[in-house]
Amino acid sequence: MTESIRKKNKARHTPTLTILACEADGNSLRFISTHATKPSLFDATAFAEGRTLPERAHAWDKGGHSGRPRLTAALMPHIRSRYGAAPQKTLIHLISAMRAWWRLFDKYTDIKPVEDIEDIDEFVHGALALKEGFTHGTSIFLVVLNDARKTRKQHPLDIRLPRPSPQHTSLPDQKHINAIAIALTRKIREMFLMWKQADEIIAEMSGWHIASSGWTPGHWHGAFNERHAHCAYRQACTELGNPVVRRDQYVAWLGLQNTENYNNPFVAGFPAAVSGLYPNRKQSAHFLYLFLCKTGWNLQTALDIDVDDYWRPHPTNKSFAIIYAVKDRANGEYQRAASEVKPKLSAYNLLVAVIARTEPLREQLKTELNQLERLKEDNPDAANEETHLKINELKRCIKSPWLHVITKESSPISALNNRVVYESEQRLSTLIFEINTQRNKDDQIDSSIKIGDFRDAYISAQYRRSNYSWIVAHLAAGHKNIQSLVHYLRKRQWKAHGERTMYGFTKALWDEIRATNAVDPAILHALVQRGEVTEEQRKRWAAHKDRTRVGTGCKDFKNPPKSLAPEHMPGEGCRIQRCSLCPNAVIFEDSMDALARRLAQLHTIKENIPLPSWYGSSWPNETESTERILYENWDAASVDSRISHWKKQVASAIQTLLAMEGEYAA
DSSP, rough: OOOHHHHHHHHHHHOOOOSSSSSSGGGEEEEEEESSOOEEOOOOOHHHHBBOOTTTOOOOOOOBBBOHHHHHHHHHHHHHHTTTOOOOOHHHHHHHHHHHHHHHHHTTTSSOOOSGGGGTTTTTHHHHHHHTTOOOGGGHHHHHHHHHHHHTTOOOOOOOOOOOOOOBBBBOOOOOOOOOOHHHHHHHHHHHHHHHHHHHHHHHHOOOOGGGSSTTTTTTTTTHHHHHHHHHHHHHHHTTOOOSOOOHHHHHHHHHOSSTTTSSSHHTTTHHHTTTTTHHHHHHHHHHHHHHHOOOHHHEEEHHHOOTTTTEEEEEEETEEEEEEEEEEGGEEEEEEEEESSSTTSHHHHHHHHHHHTTHHHHHHHHHHHHHHHHHHOGGGOOHHHHHHHHHHHHHHOSSSOOEEESSSSSSSOOOOOGHHHHOOOOOHHHHHHHHSSSSSGGGTTTTTHHHHHEEEEEEEOOOOHHSOHHHHHHHHHHHSSSGHHHHHBBHHHHHHHHHHHHHHHHHHHHHHHHHSSSOOHHHHHHHHHOOOHHHHHHHHTOOSOOTTTTEEEOOOTTOOOOTTOOOOSSSOOOOOGGGGOOEEEOOOOHHHHHHHHHHHHHHHHHHHHHHHHHTHHHHHHHHHHHHHHHSSSSSHHHHHHHHHHHHHHHHSSSEEEEEOOOOOO
């Protein structure tokens, strides 16, 4: 039978046997995995004793189930062996699959009851699983089950569950994603302004202290305002030796009772004081959303950013930085993104700002971690399961850039993780609702947009801007192989686009044959892209009119790409005309000579400027692109001959080098 975890273990070693010494009270139904970065508790108690549906269960919770102690006990050694070093996500997947099978056994107990591994029947339960719509995702349970059966010298069960068939899903409207990004940008700017104003208040009121003010918190003082609240809160943090204090701690520090009226000015300014110092969970989520919009990363990769190792300078362009993080599911491959250094809200500067602001929180967590590790070393027997989990959580939070404060919880410092994804998407829905209140009723943003849609939209936007280049989309996605890109481009919009383009191509092809008894590739390309080519345009192209400096036609002469012409004035013709870099270029059969001339010019430029300036410019890209066009479309000997001819012309000053706008060197 197929291995259900083949995809996750592809090109990896099988997790080693892991027996932990941190079991709670010797309970063999619980263990903590030893994954290097995402260890997690696995608790099978509910499978042995039964589980009831919680009163406030999530919508995705399918319900409780009865207990099967013998079956659970038989599976546990093999769960330990196979998944003892697994990350949290894999263990959650296993628990979900086991719950599904336990509910199946309960539902059909009158047909064939299940108490031990021998009771599970290949034909009966296999057929029932198919009837209930089980898919390959629940096969992770069958892997462990067959491990247990092998130990008892029983044949493996050959229950084959179908993989979900690929579906063409809809892509969110790019305008709506842009609207969300604009709203997030506004919220981040407001947050930065709030921090700046709070810091300025502290600097201006450096001589004020609540202890020397003569004010008694127990008596209301109208003069005590938000400015004093900022100072008082930071004074409380300093005196209590903690970068953040909870509301109850702050109230106690003031000498008040926690039940006193929150309208008391000394207490009412507490939320503003905290927000002026650190991000809360909602604000941290907004940081994360905007980062995802700007990079196109998936959620887990962004959550896995390590603050001690997340960027390096761009190798050739100092105005960019390379951001990176490890993709665990891709066998430790790196996800990278080039981000501008100058814009305040670039992806790079978002990380720099939030990491710098939360550094005091990180130092506090390091102190707590050191205390726990010393306790563990001094008294290993006292280091119970809870201690191990706390140490793992502290290590995770210390590495995370997404630290925030939650002043109503016992541990006020936390970091975004997978457990709050559901809650984060609720916040995204709330944000969309806020945006929709200011939009036209006929142009409302779909409230079902999810965090993963940011990545889909980013990849699709790069795909569209590159004139539907799979290579560019592949680079934007950061995939190791281009086959992984298929999932992101399996959208209804792209399917419809492909069908329209194919229909347009075949129609244009036969129309050209009927009209001219010949097919010019340049004309055919223009027909597919533009829909029509007038007879006047054909004559002008044939007469070498409406050609650019490098001998090509242009699909949209007055709208060059912003990446090539950042200073283009709307309504004017293109002044860049570096057509080998432009998706609007139309290559003709007689374009070779002008392209060879441009390549000769580029070779001459390279010979006459410092190499750092050459490699810091966009000339190497233009050279490579021009060479590719020439050698893919014309005979190499003819191309070399024309390049040699034009080099001689340039050297003899007969042909003058043109300095084209947009040739930006380092």
